[in-house]
Amino acid sequence: MTKKQILLIYDKECPACHFYCQIVRIRQSVGELVLIDARVNPEVLKEVTEEGLDIDQGMVLKMDGHLYYGADAIHLLSLLSSRSGVFNRLNYRLFSSKKVATILYPILRSLRNLLLKILGKTKINNLKRADNDRF
Numbered sequence: 161m162t163k164k165q166i167l168l169i170y171d172k173e174c175p176a177c178h179f180y181c182q183i184v185r186i187r188q189s190v191g192e193l194v195l196i197d198a199r200v201n202p203e204v205l206k207e208v209t210e211e212g213l214d215i216d217q218g219m220v221l222k223m224d225g226h227l228y229y230g231a232d233a234i235h236l237l238s239l240l241s242s243r244s245g246v247f248n249r250l251n252y253r254l255f256s257s258k259k260v261a262t263i264l265y266p267i268l269r270s271l272r273n274l275l276l277k278i279l280g281k282t283k284i285n286n287l288k289r290a291d292n293d294r295f
Contacts, residue, residue: 164191166240167222168233169204169215172197173281176272177219183247186240191223198284209286216283216295217269231258231265 166186170177186193198205198215208220211227218230221237228236238255241248255261276295285292 163188164224165194166191167194167196167204168219168237169196169198169201169208169222170219171215171284172199174272174276175279176268176275181219183245184237184251185242185244185248186237187242190240198286205284205286212287215286216292218265230269231261234265235261 168181168184170181172178172181181195184193196204198208204222205215207222208215208227211229213220213227213229219233221228221233223236234255235258238252238261241252243249243252254264273295281295282293283295
């Protein structure tokens, strides 16, 4: 029996996103979490773009053919997560409430965007917006 794959699409050049994606764990009974760098996977990014989701403003979780974006992705990941380790327990406590995830995610995204601006990172700009190449 093969495990169900759950895709987590994110910007690997973002240190905060990369750290989160490397440390988050889901329960084995749920499936296998596959990390996808949006910068080097145009096929996966195409589906995200077709749904009108801005990958520069939120990670995407693909599960059972559905895309979950931003706060919804973090919320679902917390529900699927193992409770092993301090980080995963904290992740569950913070984001298992949809209301809390909806409030905290924009704050964390703003801090992330500030970090990427300081680091001089470029945006992926998958929606091809004019003058939208830098944070």
